[in-house]
Amino acid sequence: MAAVDQEPHASAVRPRSYQNESYLKGFLGTVGDFQKAEVLQDVVLEVEGRRFPCHRLVLSAASPYFRAMFTSDMAESRQKTVVLQSLDAGSIGEILSYIYSGTLHVSMDKVQSLYQAADLLQLDYVRDTCSSYMAMSVQCPTCVDLYKFADVFSVDSVLKRSLHFICMHFAEVASRKEFCSLSVNQLTEIISHDELDVKEETTVWEAVVRWVQHNREDNCTTYPASSLTSASTF
Structure with missing residues (x-):
């Protein structure tokens, strides 16, 4: 009698997982299409009077801030319109564009408000991208503004880069x-910094006097130039 071939034991066939590389891109594209077509939107974000219809599920998936808002007993979880205070409408529009497309557009005129919005909404990629963009954008026309912003919002990478640039190009x-x-504390930090690079002490003195005169005219506060220049590294 001929031998009958036995079927291989089921355990001999290993299970496998398959990744559809086009799925995530297609899924995100469909979500973006829903947003453009205003389909299935169930919440409106209102910022500075502008209204942004959105999807709670998408916002919650993208942002821990929205996740906490919409999955808790907060009043916003039941509201059809959620008003976001102290945020820039243009930045929220850009962030929503990123959430629905995965593409982020950053420019110098938007980056600071975009950073603030991303920080509040806990969007790490957007916040870190803004930090990197600011750090690589430190130049003479931008360094003071970036230094002030980084000082207030504790953006260490931008703070160090801008402070270094200011010290190395102080006269200009x-x-x-x-x-x-600059605030008095910021000015003091700069002129007392070890990296301050000036050829003559008079450069620091003249800069401080000009700063004192400007701020005295603006707010009638008296800042003795001598007390500021005494903090200089000279």
Whole structure:
């Protein structure tokens, strides 16, 4: 009698997982299409009077801030319109575009408000991308503004980069009008920094005097130039 071939034991065939590489891209594209077509939207974000219809599920998936808002007993979880305070409408529009497409557009005129919105909404990629963009954008026309922003919002990478640039190009930076917008603490930090690079002490003195005169005119506060220059590394 001929031998009958036995079927291989089921355990001999190993299970496998298959990844559809086009699935996520197609899924995100469909979600974006729903947003453009205003299909299945169930919540409206209102910022500075502008209204942004959205999907709670999409917002919750993208942002821990929205996840906490819409999956808890917060009043916003039951509201059809959620008002977001102290945020820039243009930045929210850009963030929503990123959430629905995965593409982020950053520019110098938007990056600071975009960073603030991303920080609030806990969007790490957007926040970190803004930090990197600011750090690589430190130049003479931008360094003071970026230094002030980084100081207030504790953006360490931008703070170090901008402070270093200001110290290394002090004479040029100090001649610009935005230099006088520094706070007294920020000015003191700069002129007392070890990296301060000036050929003559008079450069620091003249910059401080100009800063004092400008701020005295603006807010009638008296800042003795001598007390500031005493903090200088000279």
